[in-house]
Amino acid sequence: DIQMAQSPSSLSASVGDRVSITCRASQSIFNYVSWYQVKPGKAPKLLIYEASSLQSGVPSRFSGSGSGTDFTLAIISLQPEDFATYYCHQSYSIPYTFGQGTKLEIK
Amino acid sequence: QITLKESGPTLVKPTQTLTLTCSFSGFSLSTSGVGVGWIRQPPGKALEWLALIYWDGNKQYSPSLKSRLTITKDTSKNQVVLRLTNLDPVDTATYYCAHRRISLAGGKDFDYWGQGTLVTVSS
Numbered sequence: 555d556i557q558m559a560q561s562p563s564s565l566s567a568s569v570g571d572r573v574s575i576t577c578r579a580s581q582s583i584f585n586y587v588s589w590y591q592v593k594p595g596k597a598p599k600l601l602i603y604e605a606s607s608l609q610s611g612v613p614s615r616f617s618g619s620g621s622g623t624d625f626t627l628a629i630i631s632l633q634p635e636d637f638a639t640y641y642c643h644q645s646y647s648i649p650y651t652f653g654q655g656t657k658l659e660i661k
Numbered sequence: 662q663i664t665l666k667e668s669g670p671t672l673v674k675p676t677q678t679l680t681l682t683c684s685f686s687g688f689s690l691s692t693s694g695v696g697v698g699w700i701r702q703p704p705g706k707a708l709e710w711l712a713l714i715y716w717d718g719n720k721q722y723s724p725s726l727k728s729r730l731t732i733t734k735d736t737s738k739n740q741v742v743l744r745l746t747n748l749d750p751v752d753t754a755t756y757y758c759a760h761r762r763i764s765l766a767g768g769k770d771f772d773y774w775g776q777g778t779l780v781t782v783s784s
Contacts, residue, residue, distance in 0.1 A: 588770040592708070597774040598757065604768040641708055645769035649723045652700075652708040 556580050558642050560653025566661045567632055575627045575656045577642035582622045586646040589618055589627045592655075593638045601640075602627060634660075663687035665697075665758050665775035672781050677748050679780060683741040683758030687773075690716055690736050696761030697741040698771060699732065701754040709754075713761055714741060748782045755779045 557580040567573050577587065585605035592598045600609045602618035605625055615630045629636055637660050642653040669681035681699070688695060696715040702708050712732040713721040722730050731744040741758060756778055759771035 586768055588768075590708075590771070592702075595776070597776045598708075598759075598771075599774070600770055600772045603762075603770040603772070604764065604766065609772065643708075643710075643770070648721055649725070650710040650713075650769075652710065654707045 555649055556583060556644050556647055556651055558644055558651050558653040560642055560656060562656060563654060564657045564659065566659050568661045569632055569634060571632045572628065572630045573632065573658065574629075575640055575642075575658075577620075577625045577627075577653050579623045579625070579644055579646075583644045583646035585621050586644055587618075587620070587625045588643045588645065589616075590641045590643060591636075591638045592641060598641075632658075663760055663773040665760060665773060667756060667758050667775045667778040669756075669778060669780065671779060672783065673748055674784050675748055675750065675782060679743075679745040679748055679752070679782075681743045681745075681756055681758075681778065681780075683743070683775065685739050685741070685758075685760070688760065690714075690734050690739070690741070692716055694763045696763070697734070698759050698761045699741075699743045700757045700759060700771070702757070702777070703751070703754040706754075711745075712743060715761070750782045753780065753782045 559578045587605045589602040590598045606618045639657045665685045698713040699711040714732045729746045734741045760773040762772045
């Protein structure tokens with residue numbers, strides 16, 4: 555199985571800050587990574603697909619980068635609605651796996 | 662506009678079988694490149710992929726749960742059904758269904774999700 559080591563597990567930041575979340579795959583997965591935002595009681599939301607492509611309708615303050623084994627989700631100028639839990643996901647091979655999540659909290 | 666909604670029991674007993682239905686609109690599961698998947702999230706834990714079914718009938722399962730899972734589709738009803746047998750309290754989770762998209766470049770992601778349904782396994 556491909557493991558997705560996501561860090562940090564939690565992050566405290568203020569509105570207006572810039573934050574980064576990383577995922578390291580246990581083997582090369584090319585660019586088969588997507589990023590999701592999850593809030594309690596709401597449908598998870600796709601933010602980034604194929605490592606760096608912004609999903610339609612997602613604000614441009616979100617960006618993704620990386621290839622091979624190392625991937626990053628960056629959020630610039632945090633907004634109140636961005637405080638949530640974020641997950642990376644690899645779709646290179648079965649079992650398709652998610653990272654352990656990063657809970658982004660308001661400082 | 663693509664929407665998905667999960668339905669099924671909220672409480673099931675250990676050893677029983679869980680049957681969940683994903684009802685969707687805004688797409689057809691007979692369209693090439695389309696699939697529907699199931700993902701779950703135990704309370705306080707991470708997301709876990711369970712199963713996928715594609716427009717051509719191809720099915721994929723998480724190897725760790727494969728012996729207990731069955732995924733089927735009813736294209737005419739716009740529904741996908743997931744069955745999980747021999748339930749245990751560790752199967753307590755919010756279960757999501759999601760639209761699987763395959764791009765021309767081969768990338769795959771879940772671009773639309775349902776809100777999820779919490780299933781508790783307890784006697």
